[in-house]
Structures are given as structure tokens and as C-alpha cells.
Amino acid sequence: MYLLLLLAPIIFLWYSTVDIYNRNPMMLENRVAAFTMGLLFILFLTDYAQQLIPYEYIFELNAYLKYPITFLSGGASLILHKVFTRKYKLMSYRSTIILASVPFLTYMIYLCWKGPTYFFHSVAVEGRWTMEQPKQTLFICLTLLIIISILNNYLAIRAWFKSSARFDKKRFTILLRSNIIYLSALLVFTSVTLILSGFISMPIPSTFPILPTLVWGITIRFMMVNSDFLPSSKRKYEVLYNISPVPIILLDRYAFIREANPSAEEMFGFDHGALENISFGNFLLDIDRMVFLDNYLTHFPNIRWYGKELTVQGSDGETKTILIDMDSMAENGEPYGLAIIRDITKRKEVEEHTAYLAHHDILTGLPNRMFFRTELEASLGQEHVIHEFAAILLIDLDRFKMINDTLGHQSGDEALKVVTARFRNCVYPEDMLARIGGDEFTVLIRKVSEYSNIIQLADRLLEAIQAPVTLQERDFFISASVGISVFPTDGQTADILIKNADIAMYHAKSNGGNQYQFYSKKLNATIKQEIEMENSLRRALDRNEFVLHYQPQIDISSGRIIGAEALLRWDSPEYGRVSPLDFISLAERTNLILSIGRWVIEEACREAKGWEVRGWTSLLVSVNVSVKQFMQPEFIGMIKTILQETGLQ
Template identity: 40%
Template sequence: MREREDGLIAGGDGYRELYLQTPVMMHSIDSTGRLLEVSDFWLEVLGYEREEVLGTKLTLYLSENSRRLAEDTFLPQFFRVGFVKDVPYQMVKKNGEVIDVLVSAVSERDRLGNIRRSMAGILDVTERKKTEEEIYRLAHYDQLTGQPNRFLLRDRLHQALAQGIRDGEEVAVFFLDLDRFKWVNDTLGHAAGDALLQVVARRLTECVRAIDTVARIGGDEFVVILYGILSSDDLAVFASRILESLSRPTCLEGKEFIASASIGIAICPVDGEDEDTLLRNADTAMYAAKEVGGNSYQFFSTEMAARAQAKLGIESSLRRAFNHQEFFLVYQPQFDLRTRKISGFEALLRWAHPTEGTIGPSRFIPVAEETGLIIPLGAWVLQTACRQAMAWRKAGFPRMRMAVNISARQFARPDFIDLVEGVLKETGLEPELLEIELTETTVMESIEEAITTLTDLKIRKVNLAIDDFGTGYSSLIYLKHFPFDRIKIAQEFVRNIPGDPEDRAIVEAILVMGRSLKLAVIAEGVEKKEQLDFLTKRHCHEMQGYYFGRPACAGEIPGRIISGGLH
């Protein structure tokens, strides 16, 4: 080949035609960066005519960022060393569309070693880059809300912690879990649940600064990273702002819904200096916020960590206990003051711990609720209690109710009615001898669904009692719609009567309300003669408590039934 005066590569017309017509974007520039020649495909892709571009600067066809990069870095490097490979540029078409390209080039020098021209090949990687970006987006962003997912969150948190250490700044992690989200999914449907998650993500993003991160890490859990905080007071204000923002009414499936959340807060470096520790501690604090009723925030503390560790130990022990049949039932008699005889028994769960002895339900039921173990455990309690009631019937003892406490999580399951029917069928117990006990908060959590389930139970002749009445938030407006047979006055009100005037007034009001609604009333926790006399005078129908008998194993019960009336 020989040089031409116009600077093009000489080698015959056939070679030049091959250069121009190759189905590849190619160009040649001189030592000042001006275009000497371009291939036809280069013109076709960018939308120009040859006379428009020859003699102009290559950088005119680059985006602003690529132009700066070329002028400051890659062109000086190319003219110095004579070649570049896969330089990423963005080129701009005549119509303004931007494409991503990779440019590789080699230079030709004269006899003195000066660069005369280049030969460059350009690869359009726009679609490939879009595919790579989509793969990255799918891997690092939540598809429903568009927020970073748990993988990108960890990377962002790692960077924030590293920068915080360098700058001497604190970093706060907010772990947020929505309250009653399961109710939204179960009641309004998953489409409404998805819409709520999108609203929450949007409102959280509105609360933070550009340097902060809002991530959805799964289900109804979100994490917020705050960088450069000033004080705990600022974090408290921010948490309150989140709760206030979430509390704005949201329309879901045509119904107005007010969201709330439980928020746990952990701060670097006081609560941990790495991602795992901070996330774990913020999660622990979030559960502490749930334990106080939700719609609140809690800062992490070492006491929380100790409680969480103890809870983890209980969870592990609970699973082992269930598998090793360490649970058992005791039965406490209920007395009818009108007949002066036992009217029924309440089945109470106990745990025969191999080292700690007998453990009451208050220590392990909350953990069983959280872990889902309450479902198989509750089914076992219902089945065991009904089997025992049937055994007493077969032994010829009088007809008596068997009361069984049902957890909120168990009651909300769509197969709960099937469970009750199956147990009654398997054990042969008449439905009217079973009483399901539910707390106020359980039935008030989803009123319409609760009424439907309770009505299904009543149709099947199962007795219904509302447990711990007075400690929840029910009202006569709702209570009159529930098909309950019995109200159980909470033990905490009975304990201090007749001495405490406030408790006395509450108990009297519940008794009057029960009569007006034609509901039987049973008082729990009766331990003293004074309590018995007070309740008897006010026509309380039934009682249970240590005054009449402590809970006992089934083997100790028959003697009580035979001998047992009130004296």
C-alpha cells in the first residue's frame, strides 16, 4: 500500500470499495482527530451523508460525557501509544438518538514516526448494554416497587459504613415491617397488597434524602439507610415522620385503609460496625416495636439482644418439644352457680420442660405464634381436648363443655372450619360439647371474616366464648353482631374485687351488658370467698378459679366430677 495525497489508504479502488462497503462501522481520523473517511454502514447507522462528516471532528458525534472522556483521556492515549481497544463511547445519531459503542483503533505512522491516520472499527453494543442493564436491574432491584432489593441493599450499606468510618459519620439502619399486611392480602386480595407495598415504597422515598437508601427486602419488610445523622433525636423525628406519612389514608379495592408499621433502629458504630450485625439488631428492635402493639419505633438495646437470644432458644426448644411430645393438657373446672355443679372444663396447655419443669403458656405461646408452630400445636390441643371430653362421655360422666383457646393465627386460617369438623368427626364428640374461646383482639382484627367464621361454627352447633373480655377494644356496636354464647370476664378485673371500685364498676357493667345481650357470663380467676359472694349477688352465671379447683391432669378429674358440686 502507498500513501495518497488526500490521506486515504491507497491500495487500489477495490480496497477502498471494500473499506467503504463493509457491513461494519469504520472510520479513519487524522492526527487532529478529524474524519478522513467513514464506511457506508457508519453513515447508515448515524444517519448522515458523507459530505456532512468528512473533515469534521470525530468528537462532534459523541455525547457530551464521551466527548470529554475522548478529549481528556482516550485520544491523547491513542496518539501517544498508537492503539486503543474496546473504548466505551456513546455516539449520537443525526436524529438525536444515542447508541452505545465500543471503539478499537490502530494508527499508521510516517517514516518519522508521526501518526498520519487511524483505522478504527466501531461495534454497536446498545442492545447488549440494555440486556446487561436489564439483567442487573432484575438482580438488584425489587420488581414490584422499583426499590433496591436485599442484594443491592447490602452493597449500599457496605459503602455507607466504609464512608462513615472514613468521614467519622454515623449510619442508621431502619428495619420496617408493616402491621396487618397479612390481613390486607387475605381480605382485600394480593392485588391490594401489592398496591399497598407500592404506596409504602413511594412514601418512604419521599421521606428520605437523595443520599439515603430505601430498599424492599421481601414481603412487607423495608430497610432505610440514613447517612450522616446528627443525634438520636433526629432519628426519632424521622421515624415519627415515616409513621405519619404511612398513616395517610390509602384507597385499596375501593376501601379506605390506614397503614402502620413497626420500626427498629440500629446505629453504627454503637450497635454494630458491619452489615449483618446492624441488620440483625435493627430487626430485633423492630420485633420489640411489634410487641408493644405496632405503629411505633424502638431503638436497639443490649437488653433486646438478650431477649431475642432467649426467644431463639425457646423457638428451638419448642420445635424439639413438639417432636418429643413434651406438651400436655390440664383441665380447670367451670362451675354453674345456678345448678351448683360443674358445667365444663377449660383445656390449658403446659410444657414439661426436661430441665426447667412445667412451663406455662405465657412464656412460649407468643414465640409459637411468631414462628407458626402455633398451627400444629393448636391442632394438637383441639384434638387432645376433644378426645378427652369424649373419653369422659364414654365413661358415663355428665354432659359438660370442653373449652379450648384458639389463637388469632389459627382462627384466621381458611381451613379452620375444616379442622374443627375433622376433629369432631374423628373423636365423635357432639359439637355442642365443644366451646371455642377467642380473644377480643382476634375477632376485631377482621370483623367481616370473623362474623362469617363464627356463624359457620354456630351453624355446626359449636359453642363460642369471648375470652379476656374488657382487655381489648370491642364495643357493643360490634359485639351484638357476633354469635357468642358466653363472655369471660378477664381475670385482671376479678382479682381486685370487691375492694377496687374501678374494677368493681367494670365487672358490674359487663354483667349488665351480658344480660342485655342475652349472653352467659363467666368470671375467671375467682380465688376468694369475697369474690364469689360479690359475683353471686350480681347474678354471674358461671365461675372458674383456684377457689373451685386448680387445673389438673385428666387422671385427677373423674373424682372431682363424681364428688363435685358447690357447697
């Protein structure tokens, strides 16, 4: 029975040796600890063999194997302590190895020189036990192991005081505790041995004196498992699994959750352990649930997904968008699906917000020019039934610049918001209202079968802004010019339709605004002609194409000329003599009237000065001045400058 009991520590030490090594073979701590534990295994195996082999071999077994292993294990414990405390450089590796070798080398030198009888009297047989009879010289050598034990405690204590990290403090506390337990066990077993052998004369088994080393091995093993004393590659992954901010779940073949880390439990709103044995499909929305379960159950265990986007709903009812990466793995021969989940809800919100900003006007919330053009192209690409067409209405607010100039851009923005709200009420949900510029809006009618429907919408838009807009406690009346182009009559592409609607809008504005105008080829020709005339008008000043004619003013009673009215005429190489009725209104619309008006005043003053020099001192010259010219802040200053330059009184 006793021999069977002796097998227990042997099996334990062998298992501990293999387990410590396999936990992380690459780590020096594990290799040295496994080596030390392996020496203890051989020590107890040798002691066990001592009880089984013939009597005549026991003496040599103890002398040449059991005690060399004893001294080696003591030295290995010192090296192990050095490895544990190596980052504090309390002792060099060379010094440690030399000191660790002293007990073993001392014993082996004397053993080879003096022989086994230098350490042992003989082997005694008492009842069922066989045991060696040591001499005093063996006890002297064994005291070297006590010195080794003291050095172990020295290293552990010094490292404890030098360490500042909480984890290191914990490790060295555990190391000190194991050494104290070993020394206490050594003291207890030594005392019991002396009492039993000296006072009671009871036979002591050979295993009894080495039991403290078993206690030390058990302590190291216990601390390794329960306190992470020795590095473990598996433990590293366990720590990563538990502290990972990324949710991780383990699914069985039926997509039920078998394990979930704390981050996964937090994401789904469950307490620790409560997420297990729940189908992952329960957290998916209907469409995602069907697709996920169909793919998972069909391909399991040959599953490998990367970046699959799903929408899940936690226990609180909040929906989240996730990306799931999954691969298959086996545990104890059972296949599982290991899923790593990334919550991309905030990222999706940012992406959606960014996309919204890229396609919408920030002030009004309406689609912007780019979005409108994209939708227009998509609408043109759709099939339209017979007698069905699309149309766009381009709206430009009349005299809106006056609000910005008078009240500032903030009030102008408020006016745009009011106009936007009114336009929204005019447009059907299936159509699209957009803001494409400062005071420009567009409406896309995706499908319409009657021109009357377009006219009705244009009338509603114009009527909607007839009511005054109150800004800074003042009422402002806003009107609009609307240009309309129709697909496919007025163009086959988005760009052409927008351009033609712009031409129609320009014509509506030229005719006084507050009206709509359909695009036509005749209208296009008129606009083209006007644009060409505008270009010629812009070059007229540089080419000296303008000339002033003077209409005399006569005193009827005396028949004397008392003044003259300067009349502007344009002699164009392209158009010949152009009537003021044809180009003055164009100059007003394009603001060319400002530069032309200045030239007229300067030229009239120069002519008047010439007449004055020739004796016509009482002659008055009158000039027609544009309202826009009068509204310029620098108008009076300009008149003074011209009078000074020409010398006219």
C-alpha cells in the same frame, strides 16, 4: 513520428499486463489474462522491431516470432474464456488446451517441415514501411483463429444463458461485448486493408492488420477497470469498505477525517462526502475530546488502540457510545490512522438495564437487598468524623398478609407502590430507601450526628402510612414495625447491623407493631431467649410435655359438678412449669397455636369420652380456642373429625 505512435500501444499493453497480474496474482483469471495481454505486448513489440532492424532479418522475425505469437495469443484467448466460464463446465480443460494449441501447432509443424517460404513470398519495402508478403497457406492458418473466436463467443453465450446470478450475467455480457467489438474491428480493418491494397495500391503498414487485437486488449482493460471484470484484491477491500455495516474512517496526523465509508456517514448523520475534512474531535464530548486528541496527537503515527470506549454526538445531537479500534497505515508515503468504529449504544443500554434489574426491585423501582447491602458496606468503609455515625432502619409492614389474602396479590402490589411513594417523601436524597423483601423495606442513613434525627425519620415513616390505602374502593389501614441499628455501636459489619435491626424490628412487632425500636444488647438477650423458647415449644408436642388441667364448674344451688374448663399447662425440661402467659402469645406469633390447639381439643374430647363411659354423661367440657384457629377454613371439619374419632356425643 509514426514509430513514436507505435510505442503507445506497446506501453499500454505492458502496463495492462503488469496491472492485471498485480491486481490479484493468486487468481487464475488474472494470471491467464495477464499472460494473454503479455502475448499481445510481445506481438506489438515485434512489429515495432520490424521497422527498426535490418532488412535481411525481417523475414525470420515474422516467421519465427511474430506469427507464432499471433497464434499463441489466439489460443490464450480461448483458455481465458474457458477460465471465465469454468463453473458451468461447458468444455473440459484438456479439450480447451488442445483446441487452443491447434493454430499454433499447425503453423509450427508446417514452418519446421516446409520452412518460412511455405507461408511467405518475401518481405517488401514500400517507402518507409517494411512488410511481409503472405501466401494463401498463411491465410488458411489464420482462419483457425476465426474458429477460435467463434468458440470464444460460443462459451460466452452458453455461460450467459446458464447463469442466474446478476453479477455473472453482467460479466458474460461484457465478455460478449468485447468479442463483438473485436470481430467488428477485424471486419473493418480487413475491409480497409483490401480496399487500400487492391483498389488504391496504397502501401499498408504491417501494424494495421493486428490492430483489432489492440482494440480487444483495450476493451478488456477498460472493462476490467470500470466493470470489475477481473478479480482484484484491492477491489475486494473497496467493496468491503463500502458495504461494511461497521463505520470506518481514515484520519490524518491532525485527527481530521480524510475518508469515511457510507456506514460512518450514516452514523454521524452526514451526506456522502460531507464528513471529510472535519476533525473527529468535533464529534466527541468534552472529556473524551481532550483525552482522545491528547493521546492521538502525542503518539501519532505510532497508534494502536483496541476497544477504546468513547461517547460521540452526531449531526442530529444524539449521543452514542462507541468502541474504536485504530491502527496506523501509510498511503503514498503519508501516515494515517485507520479507525474501525462499533456502535455499542444499544448494548450499553441492555447492560445498564440488566444491571438495573439486578440491583433494583421491579415492582417499586427501589434498590433491592443486594444493592442495599453493597451501599451499606461502602458507607461503612467511608471515614466518619467524630460524633458522626450511620444507621439503618428495617421496616416491616404489620398485617400486610391480610391484604394479599383478602384482595389478592395484585392489590397487594398496588398497596406496596403507594407505601413506597410515601416512604420516598420521607427520606432525604443523600440517604437510601430499599425494598429487601415482600413487605420489608430498609433505609440507610449514611451520615447522622444525632439520635434525634433517626427518631424524627422513624416518626415520619410511621406517620406516612397512617393514612388509609384505598384498594378496590375500600380503605385499608396499614401500620409498620421499625427496627433500628446504629454503626458502630450496634455492629461493625453490614451483616451484623442488618441482623440487629431485624432483632429490633421483631421486638417492635412483638409489642403490637406500629412503633420503632432501637437495638440493644438487653433486647438481643430477650430475643435470643424467646427464640430458644420457641425451639423448645416446637418440640413440646412430640415430647408430650403438654398437660391439661380441668377447672370444675359447680352448680351452687345443688353443689353438683356440671362441667369443666380445660386449662393448658407446659411442663418443660428446660424451663419447668411454664405459665400460659409466657408461651401462648409466643405460640400465637409463630402459628404453633394451630397444632397445639388441635391437640388440646383432641385431648379434651378423649378425657370427656372417658368420663362419659364412667357415667358422667351430662358433664360439659369447655375449651379455649384461639382466634387464629377459628379463622381456619377447615376448623369445623376438624371438630367433626375429632368427635368421630373419639366417639364423643
